[in-house]
Amino acid sequence: ETGVTQTPRHLVMGMTNKKSLKCEQHLGHNAMYWYKQSAKKPLELMFVYSLEERVENNSVPSRFSPECPNSSHLFLHLHTLQPEDSALYLCASSPTPDRPMNTEAFFGQGTRLTVV
């Protein structure tokens, strides 16, 4: 248990559906992240939020829309996804987004997304 909780753990959605992934942490961290993990590829950083403000967007398609209503919650809204978007989506948090830093990032269990 890392203190970062993601729901749902598994999600199957059609290309025309709209769904949301949720991430929650009560570690008192100020930074939250979304990563995408595809088969045989390194973890790809998608978004970084610091104190509810988006500080980084790594050229992610607009069909992925993040939302950070407060420092404890992070969402990833999905719409009109493609089959190649199927992957494990991981949420992480850290005390600060400033890097390098003296502490690790804490990861959730991930949401396994399958787009059909």
Add this chain to the structure above:
Amino acid sequence: SQELEQSPQSLIVQEGKNLTINCTSSKTLYGLYWYKQKYGEGLIFLMMLQKGGEEKSHEKITAKLDEKKQQSSLHITASQPSHAGIYLCGADIYTGTASKLTFGTGTRLQVTL
């Protein structure tokens, strides 16, 4: 090319054997993190190394960061089935405008009985 290269990509060892996983960067690493991941799950933090020459151990796992801070190794002594999983190195790599926590592709470890 990847900013962080891990080798080997996969490894099968017999229980009780020792093994080493390497993580190499072409740039100076300001923070090096080792994580373990079970298939389809989140990352569990193992160790963090920051200083050149630093070495840390936890139970049967030892990680080192070389003096030039461009390579790290993870060594497991007397492997057990519980060590099986994917080992990922992550590092703070300066991209020219900011530092980002970047990960290698991982090393998949299987431990046979």
